[in-house]
Amino acid sequence: MEYAVSVHDLVKSYGGTRAVDGVSFDVALGETFGLLGANGAGKTTTLECLLGVRRPDAGSAAILGMDPRTQRKELFRRVGVQFQEARYQDKITVDELCRATRALYREADDPARLLARFGLGDVRAQAVESLSGGQRQRLFVVLALIPRPEVVFLDELTTGLDVKARRDVWKLLREMRQQGMTIVLTSHFMDEVEELCDRVAILCAGRIVFSGTVPEAVASGPFGSLEEAYLAYAEPADAADAVEPATPATAGTVATPSTAAALGTPATAESPEGGTRESL
Structure with missing residues (x-):
């Protein structure tokens, strides 16, 4: 079987504490995979190592x-990353941000088409800072999809969306999966995970404590x-305190919710300030 993502025996410590303690998982091509865990469980550090942000x-x-650390250039146009939060230059508009992001890629998708599909066609002229939380979240997903990625990483993709908007996003992601896109997502909404994910891995205190399908997770206990x-x-009653430290955002470019920030590839177009991210 070919894998889009492979992580084997990953270890990352801060001081004397292991934030990631021997994590291993594979994601098949075309699969939707959920990386789950409470805040501080190790998701952020795992994905930062996977994306080449941390060694x-x-x-x-x-x-x-x-x-991802030594072949960033090759991966740049094949991977999309959506982060939960980002900062931009004051007054940059949705359309300006999307066009600047598109300029970074040779075979980019049409931003206008994506904006329309995510219900943002009527806010193209608005400043990003003026958008509602739900609109910003949908914009971050659009930015991650502009490169036409083979693999996309989505962080809490429907946080701040109403019920209808969440289901609209789910529908679009199912369509993208049918087209062969591999999706790795984090979410605290278990209905979302059940709806979208083929398999999940649950982290606790830096270790994977369950890996399998949703039905297997439910059947694994009472x-x-x-x-x-x-x-x-x-979140077992006797779980150790969270070990993953809150880390500052990784500086990025105009494609900050997309690949440039995560893979550290310098942008060639005029860009807003670097993107930031919250702990997954």
Whole structure:
């Protein structure tokens, strides 16, 4: 089987504390995979090592068979990254940001088409800073999809969206999966995970404590739902304190919610201020 993402025996420590402690998982091409866990469980550090933002102390990580630290240029146009928060130059408009992002890629998707599909066609002329939380979240997903990525990483993609908007985004992601896109997502909404994910891995204190399908998670104990299983695995009563430190955002470019920030590739177009991210 070919894998879009491979992580093996990943270890990352801060001081004497292991934020990631021997994490391993694979994501098949075309699969939708959920990386789950409470705040501080190790998701942020795992994905930062996977995206080449941090150097692991041990283990390996690869995307599309490539090392994200040494093959950033090759990965730049093949991976999209959506972060939960970002900063931009004052007054930059939605249209300006999308056009500048598109200029970074040779075979980019049409931003106007994506904006329309995500219900943002009527705010193209507005400043990004004036958007509502839900509109900003949808914009960040659009920016991650402009490169036509083979693999896209989505961080809490429907936070701040109403019920209809969430389901509209789910529908679009299912369509993208049918077209062969590999999706790696984090979410605290278990209904979203059940709707979208083929498989999940649950992290607790830097270790994967469950890996498998949603039905397998529910069947692994006396659980009536994925939410019950998640709470039992991710937040056990005797769990150690969270070990993952809050880390400052990674500086980025105009494609900050997309690939340039995560893979550290310098932008060639005029760009807004670097993007920032919150802990996953």
